[in-house]
Amino acid sequence: MGVTHPKYKVAVVQAAPVWLDLDATVDKTIALIEEAAANGAKLIAFPEVFIPGYPWYVWLDSPAWTLGRGFVQRYFDNSLSYDSPQADKLRDAVKRAGLTAVLGLSERDGGSLYIAQWIIGPDGETIAKRRKLRPTHVERTVYGEGDGSDLAVHDRPDIGRLGALCCWEHLQPLSKFAMYAQNEQVHVAACPSFSLYDPFAPALGWQVNNSVSQVYAVEGSCFVLGPCATVSQAKIDEMCDSDSKHALAEG
Known part of the structure; x- marks a missing residue:
């Protein structure tokens, strides 16, 4: 008998998080997981740092402005720790849904934040935790660096050989080669x-x-899923205190 390839439905999230609200964004993430499962998906992929949202404020003004507006502390406080009640809720939701989830989040570990992806299996167990190797440009004012040890592909019987990277990691030839x-x-x-x-x-x-x-x-001769968040009006209203910033944020 020749090689067989499983066929299954995937869900690729394009949605806005509840900006800078960890608990509400976890609840929204769970709702999206439940919706995907109800529609027959076996895999759901979330955008980069969907929890608690991408810190666009670092691109809009100086670090002093972000500190003065209180964004730095709020972002840290609303980032997600692996050993937390919110993380337990997410793992329980994935287990109830019976699918595999690739979560995108700002991971809080000690005094540092990381651009992280957690892969959770249908049994609710963690398949992998990874961190973006090198944050892009001004992202480095928010996040620490990964160490490259998690540039890994994971063989899953119901999904195939699954891997994940974030954003500009896809412009790094050696990172891509490690996955290929x-x-x-x-x-x-x-x-x-x-x-x-x-x-x-x-x-x-x-x-x-x-x-x-x-x-x-x-x-890579592989299937690529491209989840990408949207920007809510509430996020624009909170971040933008001038017409020029409104113009940037709205594109």
Whole structure:
């Protein structure tokens, strides 16, 4: 008998988190997991740092402004620790749904934050925890660096060989090669929203990120899922205190 390939439905999230509200965003994440399961999905992929949302404020003004507006402490306080009641709720929800979830979150560990992806299996157990190796540009004012030990592909009987990276990790040839070399079959390319890059920084815009996802699929001979968040009006209203910032955030 030849090689067989499982066929299954996936859910790729394009939604806005409840900005800077850990508990509410965890509840929304659970609702999306339940919706995906109700529609027959076996795998759900979430955007980069969906919990508690991407810190767009770092692109809008100086670090002093972000401190003065209180964003730095609030973001830290609303990031997610692995050993927390909110994390337990997420794992329980994945187990009830009976699917595999690739979560995107700001992970709080000690005094540092990390751009993290947790892969949770249908039994509610953690398959993998990984951290973005090198935060992009001003993201480094918020997040620490990963160590590369988690550039791994995970063989799942119901999903195939599953891996994940975040955003501009898809522009790093050696990171990609590390994944390709492990015979990846399904890849989650998690990104934040892309509201404020156009038109002055096309290298950071959605066109480039769509293109690198397509290249990843071709180079890696794998399926690529591209979850991407949206920006809520509530988030814009809170972050933007000038017309120029409104124009950036709204694209």
